[in-house]
Amino acid sequence: MNPTAISVKNLDLYYGEKQALKNIHVDIDERSVTALIGPSGCGKSTFLRTLNRMNDLIPNVRIEGQILIKDTDIYSDEVDVEMLRKRVGMVFQAPNPFPKSIYENVAYGPRIHGLNDKKKLDEIVERSLRGAALWDEVKDRLKDRATGLSGGQQQRLCIARALAVEPDILLMDEPTSALDPISTLKVEELVQELKKNYTIVIVTHNMQQAARISDKTAFFLNGDLIEYNDTDKLFSNPDHQQTEEYITGRFG
Numbered sequence: 001m002n003p004t005a006i007s008v009k010n011l012d013l014y015y016g017e018k019q020a021l022k023n024i025h026v027d028i029d030e031r032s033v034t035a036l037i038g039p040s041g042c043g044k045s046t047f048l049r050t051l052n053r054m055n056d057l058i059p060n061v062r063i064e065g066q067i068l069i070k071d072t073d074i075y076s077d078e079v080d081v082e083m084l085r086k087r088v089g090m091v092f093q094a095p096n097p098f099p100k101s102i103y104e105n106v107a108y109g110p111r112i113h114g115l116n117d118k119k120k121l122d123e124i125v126e127r128s129l130r131g132a133a134l135w136d137e138v139k140d141r142l143k144d145r146a147t148g149l150s151g152g153q154q155q156r157l158c159i160a161r162a163l164a165v166e167p168d169i170l171l172m173d174e175p176t177s178a179l180d181p182i183s184t185l186k187v188e189e190l191v192q193e194l195k196k197n198y199t200i201v202i203v204t205h206n207m208q209q210a211a212r213i214s215d216k217t218a219f220f221l222n223g224d225l226i227e228y229n230d231t232d233k234l235f236s237n238p239d240h241q242q243t244e245e246y247i248t249g250r251f252g
């Protein structure tokens with residue numbers, strides 16, 4: 001069994017008066033893929049965003065409870081949120097490269113963290129693009145604009161951009177929902193490869209995708225974590241009736 005990468009205890013989250021996460025407890029394994037599933041509005045993205053404090057950017061959010069990453073409570077006052085987001089990278093639903101070159105997209109993170117050595121940046125750009133399975137497709141046009149890449153390539157570029165600052169954890173919020181089936185497959189294969197080195201938490205609307213790529217699955221409903229289980233078990237013989245109803249398409 002892998003050690004725990006993220007330990008969530010008694011987590012409540014409120015948007016103003018509305019409670020969006022209710023007493024969530026979960027331990028996420030290191031170097032594994034954890035899928036978050038559930039119907040629209042159940043709190044998947046909200047939960048994902050708590051893991052690198054992206055909800056801090058939303059007004060009127062109140063968070064109670066604890067999230068430990070390597071024994072540090074990420075909500076404690078001493079935590080440097082910039083450093084946290086370096087360790088816990090994020091990839092969004094729609095690929096969102098900067099309107100800059102392919103090279104500059106990947107070099108951006110290391111540069112803002114103070115690295116200016118051209119040789120080191122070259123190495124990081126190559127390593128990150130290789131890590132995101134994009135190097136061979138772009139190595140001869142690193143100076144071209146990133147926005148000229150296909151959607152699937154742009155998404156892998158965003159993954160390379162996240163890898164460039166050497167995170168431990170990668171959060172992915174429906175990373176393939178804007179992609180065609182072939183690009184989706186490439187990103188799914190990439191996720192399998194990345195879990196050898198990173199802890200991955202992925203929100204997906206697609207239950208087949210969760211079943212294909214994740215080791216564990218968390219099923220949310222109305223802000224409650226109903227079931228957190230091995231993916232094989234959750235999709236074949238879930239412990240809770242609501243999970244059964246959801247995976248067999250009776251609601252959601």
Ligand SMILES: Nc1ncnc2c1ncn2[C@@H]1O[C@H](COP(=O)(O)OP(=O)(O)OP(=O)(O)O)[C@@H](O)[C@H]1O
Pocket residue numbers: 015020038039040041042043044045046047058
């Ligand atoms: N910025 C916000 N301000 C107020 N309420 C919000 C905000 N973001 C989300 N919510 C509410 O919190 C609940 C959970 O939303 P969240 O986006 O986390 O769900 P989700 O499961 O990711 O949904 P989807 O699958 O549609 O993306 C919803 O009721 C939503 O309306």
